[in-house]
Amino acid sequence: MNTPARTKRRPGLLMDIPVLDYREALELQHSLVDARHAGRLDRDVFILLEHPPVFTLGRRGGLENLTVPEEMLRRRGIPVVPIERGGNITYHGPGQAVGYPIVHLPSAGWKVVSFVEALEEIMIRTAADFGVSARRDGRNRGVWVNGKKLGSIGIAVRHGVSFHGFALNAVVDLEPFGWVNPCGLAGVEMTSLARETGKTLDMKAVRRSVLHHTAHVLGLDLQPVNRKP
Incomplete structure (x- = not known):
């Protein structure tokens, strides 16, 4: 399946x-979702960032898929944060390109499934820029x-507005993924662009690639702003 880029762009x-700390990023998303729903914000927003080390639990929970004692995480200063997105337990850390699209799906013409496929497409195209052939898996x-x-x-959707999003492993330390069954899947190994290429990658280049493909796939003309537009 290949999700086409949108030719007509919206601002x-x-x-x-x-x-940005995960909890701060979550608070930022909530404020943007509320502003988008209330009409105080008249356009969609894409947030690109990296997080300090953190484990997050989706709506399905996932603490049962943590394979090390919680005390070990506390000693290392790694929080475990329950959130409202779909999915199970996952890890975020530096060297991972995290994208949070705050998009009013109905006005942009997106159905939830096609929007999720579009986010997958952004990562597939980014990986291809670095010579890595990524694909979807059932x-x-x-x-x-x-x-x-x-x-x-x-992702999560509130009042028709999406938040949370995707996380692409670029140069992230993969060891913490070994402390969980990632996304609740036993026996699944995580990888990164750096591991697949065997090269030292420039995180700035990865982020530029993500932004380029986000604009094309989601059909957004992205104008940089500070954290409070």
């Missing part, structure tokens, strides 16, 4: 943030390389 806003949403998971997706 959108870009928040390109180097690193086992779980996201993108995969030779049976290993490269990027994850979990």
Whole structure:
């Protein structure tokens, strides 16, 4: 399946943030969703960032898929945060390109399933820019390389507005993924663009690629703004 890019672009806003604490990012998303729904914000927003180390639990929970003692995470200062997105437990950390599209789906003409496929397409095209052939897999949403998971997706929709999004492993430390059954899938190995290419990658180049494909696939003309548009 190949999700076509949208030829007609709508105005959108870009928040390109180097690193942001997960809870702060969640609060930012909630405020943007509320503003978009209330009409105080008249266009969609794409947030691109990286997170300090954190585990998040989706609506299905996932603490049962943590394979190390919670005390070990506390000693390392890694929080576990329950949230409202779909999916199970996952890890975020530096070197992972995280995209949060705050999109009013009805006005943009998106159905939830096609929107999720579009987010997968962004990661597939980004991986291809670095010589990695990623694809979808029937086992779980996201993108995969030779049976290993490269990027994850979990979204939520409130008042027709999407939030949460995708996480593409670029140069992230993969060790913490070994402390869970990623996305609730036992025996699944996570990978990264760096591991698949065997090269030292420039995270800035990965982020530029993500932004380029986000604009094309979602049909957004992204104008940079500060965190509070």
